[in-house]
Each structure stands twice: as structure tokens, then as C-alpha cells.
Amino acid sequence: MRVIIIGAGVSGLSLYLWLDKLGLTKAHDITIYERRPDVSLDNGSEISIVGGSIGITANGMRVIHTLDEQLFAEVVQAGHRINSWRISTARGWTLADAPTGGPGDDSVMIGREDFCRCFRKRVPESVTKVKKVLDVEIGSTVNVLKFDDGSSAEADLVVGADGIWSILRRIMFGVQSNAKDYQYAPHYEGLVGVGSYVPANLMQEVPQGQMNIVLGRNGFFGYGIDRGESATSKVARGVCWSTYTLDVLPQDWRKLDCDQAQQQLRARHQHWKNDVIRRIIKEVKIDQVWPTFTTPLLPSWERQGCVLMGDAAHAVQPSSGQGTSMALEDAEALARLLAHHLAVDPRSGHLLACKQYSDLRMPRLAKVHKKAQQLGSMKQDMGVVQELVMYAFVWALAKCSWGKSYNEYVFRYDVGTEVEHAISTGRKQEQLHLAHEDF
Numbered sequence: 222m223r224v225i226i227i228g229a230g231v232s233g234l235s236l237y238l239w240l241d242k243l244g245l246t247k248a249h250d251i252t253i254y255e256r257r258p259d260v261s262l263d264n265g266s267e268i269s270i271v272g273g274s275i276g277i278t279a280n281g282m283r284v285i286h287t288l289d290e291q292l293f294a295e296v297v298q299a300g301h302r303i304n305s306w307r308i309s310t311a312r313g314w315t316l317a318d319a320p321t322g323g324p325g326d327d328s329v330m331i332g333r334e335d336f337c338r339c340f341r342k343r344v345p346e347s348v349t350k351v352k353k354v355l356d357v358e359i360g361s362t363v364n365v366l367k368f369d370d371g372s373s374a375e376a377d378l379v380v381g382a383d384g385i386w387s388i389l390r391r392i393m394f395g396v397q398s399n400a401k402d403y404q405y406a407p408h409y410e411g412l413v414g415v416g417s418y419v420p421a422n423l424m425q426e427v428p429q430g431q432m433n434i435v436l437g438r439n440g441f442f443g444y445g446i447d448r449g450e451s452a453t454s455k456v457a458r459g460v461c462w463s464t465y466t467l468d469v470l471p472q473d474w475r476k477l478d479c480d481q482a483q484q485q486l487r488a489r490h491q492h493w494k495n496d497v498i499r500r501i502i503k504e505v506k507i508d509q510v511w512p513t514f515t516t517p518l519l520p521s522w523e524r525q526g527c528v529l530m531g532d533a534a535h536a537v538q539p540s541s542g543q544g545t546s547m548a549l550e551d552a553e554a555l556a557r558l559l560a561h562h563l564a565v566d567p568r569s570g571h572l573l574a575c576k577q578y579s580d581l582r583m584p585r586l587a588k589v590h591k592k593a594q595q596l597g598s599m600k601q602d603m604g605v606v607q608e609l610v611m612y613a614f615v616w617a618l619a620k621c622s623w624g625k626s627y628n629e630y631v632f633r634y635d636v637g638t639e640v641e642h643a644i645s646t647g648r649k650q651e652q653l654h655l656a657h658e659d660f
């Protein structure tokens with residue numbers, strides 16, 4: 222079978238590694254197409270264009286551990302283990318110290334580029350080709366991809382791991398490849414994020430393993446260490462980010478002015494009662510501005526030998542802290558289902574695998590999406606009363622462990638168990654169907 226993965230981000234790379242672990246790269250022809258040379262080649266760049274640091278929660282770290290213990294160790298080594306989130310306010314009140322999971326269930330904060338590098342170096346260079354996919358013709362037996370250099374390639378299975386602006390999603394939902402607006406196009410959430418790396422010594426009083434989020438009525442500020450002092454990295458590094466309301470996004474939002482964003486950051490947070498934030502905003506150099514886009518929930522993630530994963534299938538608000546972990550879970554689920562169904566039916570098992578994958582993953586993402594929207598609303602501008610209500614709500618939530626069941630649902634998820642369950646449920650339904658036909 223010919224498999225083409227579009228995109229060499231976390232989704233595409235982790236899917237390839239899972240397929241390799243499960244023995245599918247020997248039996249099938251698998252190629253990744255990536256449009257950006259700086260992503261597909263390990264050029265050692267320090268700051269990725271696609272963002273600063275990411276937090277990988279216990280569920281995502283579990284996927285990595287199951288995939289490759291050595292890879293897990295490298296990710297931990299290149300990042301910084303997080304065991305608690307301190308939630309405080311612009312008025313200087315501490316609302317909660319929330320653990321990130323149970324013992325041994327720590328999260329990791331890590332530079333996005335460091336994280337991708339750990340994955341990228343495990344994928345053979347010959348697998349990734351630098352070409353931009355311009356179009357996909359979805360056929361009844363074979364799919365044809367067209368590239369920016371005029372060439373084309375055929376595939377039995379096309380995986381859209383091509384991020385929030387996914388071309389495959391556009392095409393699967395019946396829209397011409399050059400159409401920008403369609404029912405499932407990314408939606409701007411009215412929020413913009415800025416962030417950068419800062420010297421770790423600006424946050425000396427932050428205990429080991431603590432990430433900080435500070436809520437206010439004119440935005441949100443987060444900070445912590447994203448790279449510990451270690452034999453490989455030598456110098457510890459801090460990271461900070463701030464999110465604020467911007468109702469109307471300019472047409473040319475890809476060129477939002479970093480200098481202006483930096484001045485606004487200072488003005489926004491200078492009166493906040495937090496010494497670390499005051500220190501950071503004096504020194505920080507903003508080099509990235511990210512408007513927050515999400516995608517609407519899709520009716521399905523698969524169609525006729527095409528399947529979506531990661532941000533291409535579900536871009537949730539960064540407030541969820543789940544984008545990368547969900548992409549990692551997608552990769553394990555899709556690879557396990559492909560391995561199972563292709564062993565049963567090597568010619569068309571991938572179709573059933575994609576269907577089961579979509580059915581399994583969509584309800585989980587719907588829950589995460591809903592929670593992320595609630596968390597995102599806490600970053601919007603608000604009046605004093607709303608601000609105090611928000612603090613009371615967060616404080617009560619932490620005190621009464623209201624959020625516990627959601628956290629357990631997210632952090633304790635085990636992809637292998639869920640896939641086994643999906644396979645056995647599918648088998649039972651098939652037996653029921655056959656028994657019905659016999660009758």
C-alpha cells in the first residue's frame with residue numbers, strides 16, 4: 222500500500238514512528254511531504270517559526286513512553302518536568318496550586334523546536350520530501366496529490382497531518398483548494414498571544430517544576446522554566462507568554478508588529494502585582510505574535526482513503542494545553558488501528574481503520590474542545606465584577622476539586638486500551654450483523 226503523510230510536524234512525525242514501531246514501514250511504502258525545508262531538515266535552528274514552547278501533559282507523555290523509552294528520556298532531558306501549576310491573579314492573590322497529575326505523571330514544558338528535533342532525527346531522511354501539496358484528487362480507488370513543482374504522486378491512503386490550515390481538510394469537505402472561507406475553515410477567537418524565551422534568572426523564586434499562570438481583567442500572563450539545566454542544554458531557560466483581546470484581526474495578520482506588541486505588553490502588565498512579571502516585561506523581546514484560531518468540530522475525520530489528524534482534524538485553543546498531546550494520541554490510535562485492520566485485510570483494511578479511528582477520537586476531542594473554549598473565555602477583557610467572579614470561580618473549582626473528573630479523563634487516557642476496546646466492539650457488531658444475515 223502507498224501511504225502519503227502531508228506535514229512533518231508533531232502529528233506526521235509521530236505517526237511515522239508509530240507505523241515503524243508496529244512494523245508497517247517495512248510492508249508499505251510511506252512518504253512524508255513537508256512544504257518547509259527548515260522543518261523537514263534538522264538545520265539546528267533555535268527558534269521555530271511555528272511557536273515557542275509547548276506543554277506536553279501526562280497523557281501525551283504516556284504515548285511517547287509507549288512509543289520509545291529512549292525518545293521519552295530525550296524529551297524530558299531537553300525540556301523541563303512540570304509537577305504543578307500555580308494560578309494567581311493580577312492583584313497578587315494566589316488562587317490554587319494544581320498538581321499536573323499523580324506521582325510519575327508529570328508534564329513536560331519544552332521548546333517546540335527541541336521537541337520536534339527529538340522526533341525528526343528518528344525518521345530516516347529518505348522518508349521526508351520537501352514539496353508543498355497543492356491539491357488532492359480523491360478517487361474511488363486511488364488518490365492523486367499535486368505538488369508545487371508540477372509533479373504528482375498516487376496514494377491509497379493520504380493522511381492530512383498538515384496543521385490548522387490543512388489543504389486536505391478543505392478538499393475533503395468539498396471545497397476548491399484555493400477557497401479560504403468554507404464551513405470548516407479556521408475561526409479567529411478574538412485573542413492574540415505573544416511570547417518569548419527569557420533568562421531563567423528572571424524567575425529565581427519560582428520553585429523547580431512549577432508553571433505559573435496569572436489571570437487579570439485585561440489579559441493573561443504565563444511563565445516558567447522550559448529547559449532545565451542539564452548536561453546537554455547547560456543553561457536553563459525561561460519562557461513567558463501573554464494573551465489579550467483583539468476584537469478585529471487585521472487583514473495582514475501574519476505581519477503583526479512585534480515592537481508594537483511589546484509596548485502593549487508592558488502597558489498591559491506593568492501594574493500587575495507580580496515581581497516576576499514586572500521583571501520579565503522590562504527585559505523580554507517579543508519575537509512572535511499568534512492570533513488564536515480554532516477549527517469547528519468536523520462531521521468526520523475520514524473519507525475514501527483520506528484521513529485527518531492533529532490540528533488538521535481539531536485545532537483547539539492553546540489554553541487547553543492539549544494540542545500536541547491530542548496529536549500524539551491520534552498518531553498512536555491511527556497506527557494501531559491500521560496495523561490491526563491491514564493484518565486482517567491488506568487491500569482495504571485501511572478504510573475500516575480510518576473509520577474506527579474517526580469514531581474513537583471525535584468524541585474525546587469534542588470534550589477537550591468544549592473545555593478549551595471555557596478556559597479561553599477567561600483571557601478576554603472583562604469588567605471588575607466579572608474579574609472577581611472569575612477569581613472566585615477558579616478558587617472554588619480548585620478547593621472543591623470540581624475539575625478533577627475532567628482532568629482524570631484527560632490525563633489517565635490510555636490509547637492502547639481504547640483501541641482494543643474499539644476493535645472488540647467492532648468485532649461484536651460485525652458478528653451481530655452476520656448473525657442477523659443468517660437469520
Ligand SMILES: Cc1cc2nc3c(=O)[nH]c(=O)nc-3n(C[C@H](O)[C@H](O)[C@H](O)COP(=O)(O)OP(=O)(O)OC[C@H]3O[C@@H](n4cnc5c(N)ncnc54)[C@H](O)[C@@H]3O)c2cc1C
Pocket residue numbers: 227228229230231232233254255256257260271272274275276277352353354355382383384385386387388414511530531532533539542543544545546547548
Ligand atoms: C501559541 C500556541 C501555543 C500552543 N501551546 C501549546 C501547548 O502548550 N501544549 C500543546 O499541547 N499544544 C499547544 N499548542 C498547539 C500545538 O502547537 C499544535 O496542536 C501542534 O503543533 C499540532 O501539530 P500538527 O503536527 O498537527 O500541526 P503543525 O505543527 O502545524 O504541523 C503541520 C505541518 O504540515 C506542514 N504543511 C502544511 N501544509 C502543507 C502542505 N500543503 N504541503 C506540505 N506540508 C504542509 C507544515 O509546514 C507543518 O510542518 C499551541 C499552539 C499555539 C498556536
